Structure formats: C-alpha cells, structure tokens
Amino acid sequence: MRYDFVVVGSGCAGLAAACELKQAGKKVLLIEQHNLPGGCASSFVRGRFEFDPSLHELCTIGSVENPGITRKQLEAYGVNINWQKVPDCFRIVSEYSDGSLMDVTMPSGKEAFIAKMAEYVPDSKKATEDMFELFAEISAGLEYTSQGDENLNGKVLMEKFPNLLKIGSYPCMPVFKKLGFSQKAIDILSTYWSYLGVDMDHLSFLHYSQMVESYVELSAYIPEHTSHEISVAMVEAFRNMGGECLFNCRATEFIFDNKKCVGVKTTAGDIECDCVLANINPDIIYAKMMPEHAVPEREKRLSAARKGRYGARMFTAHFGLNKTAEELGIKDYSIFMPSTADSSKEYESLKKIATNNYTIFLCYNIVNPNFSPEGTSVVSFTTTYTSPEDWNKVTQENYFNVKDEIAKKFVGLLKEKTGIDIKDAIEEVAIASPMTFSRYLGVPEGSAYGFETRDWDGIIARTMGMEFDYTINGLIPIGTSGIRGDGYSSNYACGQLLARYALNKQGGNK
Amino acid sequence: MALKIKMSKIGILDVIKFATLHKTREKIIAKHPANPIKADYPINNLAKTLHPDAQDLVIDEIIEHIGADAKTYILKSADNKPCAYFRAGQYLSVLMTIGDSLVTRPYSISSSPKWALEGKYAITVRNNPEGFAAKFIIDEWEKGDHVTVSAPEGTFYYDALRDNEEIVAIAGGSGITPFLSMAYAIRDGIENFNLTIIFGSKTEEAILFKSELDKISAECNKVKVIHVLSDEKKEGYEHGLITVDLIKKYAPYNSSIFICGSESMYNFVMPEVEKIGLDKKYVRCELLGVTKNVTSCKGYPENIPATFNIKVKQGFEEYNITANSDEPVLVALERAGINAPSRCRSGECGFCRSKLLSGEVFCPEENEYRRFADIQYGYIHPCAAFAISDLELEVPGSYLG
Numbered sequence: 001m002r003y004d005f006v007v008v009g010s011g012c013a014g015l016a017a018a019c020e021l022k023q024a025g026k027k028v029l030l031i032e033q034h035n036l037p038g039g040c041a042s043s044f045v046r047g048r049f050e051f052d053p054s055l056h057e058l059c060t061i062g063s064v065e066n067p068g069i070t071r072k073q074l075e076a077y078g079v080n081i082n083w084q085k086v087p088d089c090f091r092i093v094s095e096y097s098d099g100s101l102m103d104v105t106m107p108s109g110k111e112a113f114i115a116k117m118a119e120y121v122p123d124s125k126k127a128t129e130d131m132f133e134l135f136a137e138i139s140a141g142l143e144y145t146s147q148g149d150e151n152l153n154g155k156v157l158m159e160k161f162p163n164l165l166k167i168g169s170y171p172c173m174p175v176f177k178k179l180g181f182s183q184k185a186i187d188i189l190s191t192y193w194s195y196l197g198v199d200m201d202h203l204s205f206l207h208y209s210q211m212v213e214s215y216v217e218l219s220a221y222i223p224e225h226t227s228h229e230i231s232v233a234m235v236e237a238f239r240n241m242g243g244e245c246l247f248n249c250r251a252t253e254f255i256f257d258n259k260k261c262v263g264v265k266t267t268a269g270d271i272e273c274d275c276v277l278a279n280i281n282p283d284i285i286y287a288k289m290m291p292e293h294a295v296p297e298r299e300k301r302l303s304a305a306r307k308g309r310y311g312a313r314m315f316t317a318h319f320g321l322n323k324t325a326e327e328l329g330i331k332d333y334s335i336f337m338p339s340t341a342d343s344s345k346e347y348e349s350l351k352k353i354a355t356n357n358y359t360i361f362l363c364y365n366i367v368n369p370n371f372s373p374e375g376t377s378v379v380s381f382t383t384t385y386t387s388p389e390d391w392n393k394v395t396q397e398n399y400f401n402v403k404d405e406i407a408k409k410f411v412g413l414l415k416e417k418t419g420i421d422i423k424d425a426i427e428e429v430a431i432a433s434p435m436t437f438s439r440y441l442g443v444p445e446g447s448a449y450g451f452e453t454r455d456w457d458g459i460i461a462r463t464m465g466m467e468f469d470y471t472i473n474g475l476i477p478i479g480t481s482g483i484r485g486d487g488y489s490s491n492y493a494c495g496q497l498l499a500r501y502a503l504n505k506q507g508g509n510k
Numbered sequence: 511m512a513l514k515i516k517m518s519k520i521g522i523l524d525v526i527k528f529a530t531l532h533k534t535r536e537k538i539i540a541k542h543p544a545n546p547i548k549a550d551y552p553i554n555n556l557a558k559t560l561h562p563d564a565q566d567l568v569i570d571e572i573i574e575h576i577g578a579d580a581k582t583y584i585l586k587s588a589d590n591k592p593c594a595y596f597r598a599g600q601y602l603s604v605l606m607t608i609g610d611s612l613v614t615r616p617y618s619i620s621s622s623p624k625w626a627l628e629g630k631y632a633i634t635v636r637n638n639p640e641g642f643a644a645k646f647i648i649d650e651w652e653k654g655d656h657v658t659v660s661a662p663e664g665t666f667y668y669d670a671l672r673d674n675e676e677i678v679a680i681a682g683g684s685g686i687t688p689f690l691s692m693a694y695a696i697r698d699g700i701e702n703f704n705l706t707i708i709f710g711s712k713t714e715e716a717i718l719f720k721s722e723l724d725k726i727s728a729e730c731n732k733v734k735v736i737h738v739l740s741d742e743k744k745e746g747y748e749h750g751l752i753t754v755d756l757i758k759k760y761a762p763y764n765s766s767i768f769i770c771g772s773e774s775m776y777n778f779v780m781p782e783v784e785k786i787g788l789d790k791k792y793v794r795c796e797l798l799g800v801t802k803n804v805t806s807c808k809g810y811p812e813n814i815p816a817t818f819n820i821k822v823k824q825g826f827e828e829y830n831i832t833a834n835s836d837e838p839v840l841v842a843l844e845r846a847g848i849n850a851p852s853r854c855r856s857g858e859c860g861f862c863r864s865k866l867l868s869g870e871v872f873c874p875e876e877n878e879y880r881r882f883a884d885i886q887y888g889y890i891h892p893c894a895a896f897a898i899s900d901l902e903l904e905v906p907g908s909y910l911g
C-alpha cells in the first residue's frame with residue numbers, strides 16, 4: 001500500500017491536514033485509532049442525550065456576511081455546518097484580586113464590550129479603546145508578515161506597526177499595565193486565560209490579542225449537533241474529494257530508512273508513503289514510535305527544555321437534566337467560576353485536586369433550545385489541572401471515587417456561586433478525567449493543550465521559528481503541540497499550515 | 511497613528527527582542543541536554559489498566575448451578591496481574607470463535623469489583639439450547655482454556671450523583687448477575703447505597719446464587735433480597751409475577767428502580783413499573799439486545815426478501831457476504847468470520863459504528879442511540895440494523911482477538 005501522504009490521527013489538525021492535502025490532489029490516507037473521527041471534537045450518547053466532550057465555542061466562525069478564518073477554511077473543503085451564535089462573550093463569577101465579589105457579564109461586539117467595561121470599571125474606557133486599536137494593529141501586522149519572507153520589509157513594519165513590534169515580546173500583564181488598566185479591569189480581561197492554559201504573567205500578549213479580538217468582533221459559535229458534526233462532516237468532505245480513511249486502525253511505529261520516514265506500521269498492515277503528518281504529541285512519537293537514532297538532537301533538547309510542561313490536563317463532567325434551563329434558572333451559556341480572577345494565583349491552585357475550585361459551566365440549550373429533547377437540558381463543567389502530581393497518585397481502586405467527588409464539588413460550587421441547583425434533575429452523567437482524555441486522545445497526562453505556550457515557547461516564537469522545527473525528513477508532528485497551540489480553530493489552522501508546508505517541501509524534494 | 515505604546519525606555523530594544531524571539535528560543539533549546547526522550551506517564555498507564563483493548567483470561571474454575579441450568583466461570587488474568595477494575599453492574603464483551611464465526615457476547619460481571627484487583631472476574635452463563643453462544647460456552651468451555659474479553663463496559667451501575675440512594679433491583683433469572691456484583695460491592699465497602707433486590711425465579715430450586723445472596727444480606731444490612739417464585743407456592747417466598755403492588759410493598763419511598771432480566775420479564779415488568787409513575791431518571795434498564803422478530807417492529811417495510819448481499823470493506827480487505835434480513839447486519843458479518851468490533855449488541859455503545867456506503871437498513875426505534883450527525887451522514891450501528899436491500903458497508907477494524 002503506497003500513498004503520497006498518510007495522516008495519522010483524525011483530531012482537528014489531522015482532519016484539516018487530510019482535507020488540505022486531498023485538495024492539492026495528492027493520494028492521502030487518514031488513519032484513526034478509534035472508530036470515531038475528531039479526537040476531542042466528538043460526541044457521545046447516554047440515554048436520550050448526546051453530549052459534546054470538549055467544545056466550548058469557536059471564535060473564528062463569524063457570520064455568513066463577515067466570516068472568520070475557520071468558517072472560510074471549512075467551506076473551502078465543502079464542509080457546511082449549521083453554526084449557532086452564542087449570545088454573550090461570557091459571565092464570570094469570582095473574586096477580584098482585592099477579594100471583592102465579581103459578577104460580570106461581557107457582551108460581544110467591540111462597542112458593547114467597551115461600554116460594558118466602562119460600566120464595571122469607570123476609568124477603563126480609554127484603555128479598552130486603546131487595546132482594541134492595538135488588537136487591530138497586531139492583526140494587520142501579523143497578516144502582513146504572514147505574506148512571506150521575500151515581501152517582508154522592515155521599514156514598512158516599523159512605520160505601520162510600531163506598537164506590534166514594541167509589545168511583541170511581552171506577556172499580557174505588562175502590556176495591560178502600559179495601556180493604563182486598573183487591576184479591576186485587568187481581572188475582567190484575564191477571564192480568557194484558562195482557554196490558553198497559561199496565566200497572564202507568562203502568556204504572550206499577541207497570542208491573547210488574536211483570540212480576544214476574534215471573540216469580541218466575530219462572536220462565538222457552536223455547531224447545532226455537537227462537534228462530532230464538524231468532524232464527521234470533514235471526514236465526508238475528505239471522502240468526497242477521494243480521500244481514504246481507516247478507523248480503529250492504530251499506528252504503532254513509523255518506518256525509517258536511515259533518517260527518512262518512509263511509512264507507518266499499523267494494525268491494518270504496513271503503509272508506505274512519502275510523508276507522514278502525525279497528529280500526535282512529539283514526545284510520544286520520539287520516545288515510542290520511531291528508532292532512537294533517527295530522533296534529531298535538537299528535538300531531544302527541545303523536549304528537555306519543555307520539561308514536560310504539558311498544558312491543561314482536562315477534567316469534564318456532563319449532565320443530562322430532566323428539567324429545562326428556564327426551570328433551573330439558567331440564563332447564561334457560559335459561566336466562568338475561578339476562585340480568583342488573579343490568573344497567576346489561580347494557575348497555582350489548579351495544580352492540586354483539593355485546591356482546584358475553578359470550573360467553567362456551560363448550558364448548551366441557551367444557544368440551541370433543541371440541543372436535547374423537550375423538557376430537558378444539557379450542561380457541563382470543565383476544569384484543567386496545571387500539574388499531574390495528584391492525578392499521578394490515583395489508583396484503579398480509588399479512581400471512580402476521585403472522579404465522582406470532583407464532579408460533586410463542582411455541582412455544589414455552582415449552587416453556592418449562582419444559586420443554580422441541578423442536583424435533583426440529573427438523569428444522565430458522564431465524567432471524564434485526565435485518564436479519559438489520555439485514553440481517547442493518547443495525549444500525555446490527558447493534556448489537550450500540547451505544551452504550555454509559555455514565555456519562550458509561545459506561539460509567536462514557535463511560528464517565527466518554523467524553519468528550525470520539523471527537522472525529520474518525511475515526518476511532521478501536527479496538532480496542539482505545534483505552532484498554533486491549543487483550541488479547535490488553532491488546530492484546523494495548524495493542520496492547514498503544516499499540510500501546505502509539507503506540500504512545499506515535497507515539491508522542493510522532487 | 512494615535513496609539514503609542516512604550517514598553518522599555520529604549521523602544522528599539524523591544525523591537526529587537528521581538529524580531530529575535532525565535533533565535534532566543536533556539537538558544538534556550540540548545541542549552542538543554544540531548545538525552546533520550548521518555549514518555550512514561552502514570553496517568554496514561556492507569557488509563558491503559560482501566561481500559562485495555564482486550565484482556566487475556568484463563569478459566570480457573572467452573573461452578574455448576576444445577577437447578578438454574580447455568581454455570582459460573584471464574585476467569586483469572588493470564589499474566590496474574592490485576593484485571594481492569596469496574597463499577598458493579600458493568601459487563602465484559604466475550605470474544606468466541608464458533609465454527610467459522612467470530613462472535614462476541616456481553617456478560618455482566620457477577621463478582622465483586624475487589625476480585626478484579628486480585629486478577630479475576632466471574633461471569634455466569636445460563637444454558638440456552640437454542641442459543642448460539644450460550645450453548646457453545648456451556649458445552650465447550652473447560653478449565654484452563656483461554657478467553658479473550660473486552661475491558662469492563664456499560665453504564666448500568668449505581669451513580670450517587672444521579673440515582674437515589676435507595677435502589678430497588680428487579681431481577682429475573684440470570685439477570686441477577688449485575689445485582690450480585692452490586693451486593694458484593696456494598697458488602698465490601700466499595701459502594702454505599704441500600705439495595706433491595708426483588709428476584710423472580712420459577713421455583714426455589716431454580717434460584718441462582720441463593721446461598722450467596724442469603725449470606726450477603728445476613729452480613730450486610732444494606733442488602734435485602736425478596737424472592738418471588740412464579741411456578742411454585744412456598745412459605746417464605748412471594749408468589750406470582752413482579753407486579754406494581756409487590757414492588758410498592760418492598761420499595762422504600764423515593765427509590766431508583768434498576769431492571770435486568772429476559773425480554774419476557776421486561777414485557778411484563780415495565781408496564782407495572784410505569785404504574786408507579788416515577789420520572790424517567792429513576793428507572794434504568796440493563797440492555798436487552800435487539801428484537802428477534804424485526805418484521806413485527808413498527809415501521810418495518812413490507813415484502814422484504816429473506817437474504818441480501820453485503821459488500822464489506824474492512825481495512826484493505828473486501829468481502830462479499832450474505833445477510834439474512836431478519837438478523838442484525840452484525841450477525842452476518844460474524845457468520846462470515848469477519849472480526850468486526852462490537853460490545854453491547856443493543857445499539858447503545860456505538861462501538862460497531864460503520865459507514866453505510868450504499869443500500870438501506872431498518873433500525874428499530876428502541877435501539878436507536880446513534881449520534882445525530884451519524885444518522886445525517888449515513889453511519890449505522892450494525893448490531894441494531896437490519897438489511898432491507900443489498901448493502902455496501904465500511905467496517906472499522908477490531909482490537910479484540
């Protein structure tokens with residue numbers, strides 16, 4: 001069996017890469033170790049409910065009139081999804097850094113966002129306006145730089161995008177301060193940190209700006225029928241273009257001829273190809289799936305430098321409720337409930353099971369009243385762990401109890417913080433721990449975010465250093481560990497970008 | 511441009527710092543040692559232990575239940591390591607080669623979860639002379655044989671977040687097995703709820719696990735057992751069928767009801783349970799498989815021929831097989847010796863999910879657990895789908911066997 005490209009793993013990056021390569025007319029095989037595509041972007045059924053295991057919302061869809069990059073990308077593959085708009089940006093119920101109570105709901109739309117900020121923090125109007133101006137400059141500047149090296153003109157950059165160049169190497173916190181935000185305003189603006197898994201002292205402001213600008217300007221969207229709908233539609237598009245896929249087919253090892261990857265050993269037999277795009281964490285590829293002699297020294301050093309700082313070990317609890325959102329008094333799609341808005345403090349709390357009291361609560365029926373059968377609703381709780389230490393100690397024997405206790409704690413915290421009591425309405429429940437995510441995704445420690453996009457290893461540095469990465473001939477790791485970091489849209493973009501990179505390289509080799 | 515941000519005192523230094531972010535990154539990387547990469551994670555290891563692709567077990571002991579015409583098989587892990595732990599009430603999918611067929615059957619684990627940690631499970635199989643797999647097991651399985659099973663599966667277990675802590679279990683015949691496991695789990699301090707088992711058998715002699723159940727309820731006041739004999743009147747036993755009055759007599763106020771038994775028991779008991787007027791969330795049934803009489807299902811089309819051809823694609827292999835229209839598509843795959851994935855055989859778990867490339871199937875409503883987008887894009891669960899035309903089907907691989 002011989003292919004131009006084999007894509008291993010049908011996570012968001014794998015699906016995008018497969019579609020992109022197929023669109024370029026290549027002979028492509030997509031293999032997936034489960035009988036479902038999507039990785040995190042999937043669904044599961046319990047009783048009369050269908051649950052989304054991971055998607056909160058996508059900020060790069062945009063409206064039909066003003067489409068975002070992901071809507072455009074998927075449509076280019078022939079993927080059509082019935083996107084549903086999320087009404088607000090978020091509600092956060094927490095404590096400000098000074099310990100006072102915080103209950104803030106932020107709308108989408110730039111003007112509305114600025115006005116609401118000014119309402120909550122009266123002296124923040126100018127700084128918020130400046131921040132959006134800065135966001136716009138950053139977007140324009142990054143778009144200009146992404147046009148390719150030959151056209152890049154340092155002088156133009158200096159003239160047109162001076163602020164981008166000056167703040168480009170900084171994390172969020174000092175930039176917020178330079179913009180003149182008070183701590184209270186910073187607390188509100190920090191809400192999104194947990195999406196990226198790195199606190200405001202260590203997260204690149206550029207990374208932050210790309211996400212938040214998109215959220216506010218384009219609004220957030222979710223698919224009508226869970227993220228499985230996106231994944232299965234992408235598989236369909238890939239098939240329609242002539243792509244082949246194998247499910248329940250596990251890649252066990254990459255085949256090397258000296259230092260060049262020439263194929264994949266799988267549970268369905270050996271497959272030869274010119275190039276593999278592997279939607280797998282590179283640490284696992286290097287340690288378990290290829291001969292040690294072929295692992296480049298630089299990749300070993302990179303792994304050592306990252307010190308196993310995997311991002312966001314996931315924990316989710318899903319509930320099918322026998323009451324409607326209205327009956328339960330649920331009004332918001334998402335409620336962020338960190339114990340404090342201070343992201344550095346909260347990052348520390350998220351290391352331990354006992355101290356992690358941060359949950360994000362979602363009610364899908366707020367966006368889509370038909371998400372579940374009449375008279376019911378579906379809600380979920382999500383948190384992440386910033387260290388594996390407590391989970392490393394869990395045993396077979398106490399595993400179920402540990403999971404249940406955490407879910408119980410979050411149900412209690414929801415009641416305590418918002419008055420919403422779902423306890424007596426629970427008809428179905430499914431709890432996913434880092435073990436569950438590790439089982440389904442094969443990721444280290446159940447981390448769905450790859451490596452933390454922290455300090456020197458942020459996505460801007462990774463993207464600028466692309467020429468140094470991808471040192472193995474014929475094997476390209478794709479996915480959350482890559483140049484775009486975590487998140488659905490980041491990974492659709494990552495798969496696309498690296499598929500194009502692989503096509504260029506292959507073209508160059510011939 | 512209105513906005514002018516100044517980070518450090520000398521702006522150009524910031525610009526240089528930004529322009530060389532990637533070089534700085536490379537410098538940091540270069541400073542670290544080039545040791546071999548290790549990817550050994552306790553979290554991933556535990557996930558593998560809890561959810562192995564397959565478990566290789568050896569039949570260690572066979573216990574005959576003469577009056578009940580059943581046998582219990584004690585299965586020990588072949589490598590003497592712990593088996594995958596489970597929640598009392600879960601099942602194992604057992605893989606068997608019977609003649610040319612490769613088939614699976616789900617069997618509830620009847621032992622305590624504690625046993626799994628000691629490297630063993632018990633499953634109980636009731637003889638069914640007309641049954642394909644049950645007859646094979648009863649006749650063929652011998653001490654020392656190896657048996658391949660899945661990881662523990664299923665959601666028929668007590669969940670403190672969801673269920674009332676008073677559970678009334680209604681069991682018929684070999685449907686006692688998940689409840690026996692729950693009773694052991696309560697006795698062993700693994701689970702904490704009150705279990706009242708209303709257990710229907712034909713005669714006193716036919717009661718499965720009578721002495722075990724008596725022993726547990728004597729040792730542990732959280733477990734109560736009420737025996738109901740349908741074919742015999744005896745002192746100390748309830749007589750007749752499990753009616754709403756009988757359930758109410760023993761069910762504590764505000765109980766969750768769990769039901770496991772044969773199809774005929776469900777047909778009688780379900781309408782009785784409905785009379786109690788409990789909300790859906792308080793009534794949970796163990797899976798029952800699919801109907802043996804599909805032609806009588808609501809919506810089944812008329813004039814369907816007895817057999818169809820199925821073109822099957824699995825991996826890089828292709829097969830042409832024949833399917834009987836009155837059997838689930840999965841059975842046709844198994845009869846052809848194709849190792850297709852399956853677990854619950856009731857449409858629920860979705861493990862057999864396959865892509866229907868062409869043709870039409872009938873999916874009984876009571877087994878419809880497919881994902882919304884799967885229905886939209888033509889995926890079926892072959893264990894709960896019947897061919898009503900020739901089919902072209904793409905089946906995933908299997909890790910079992």
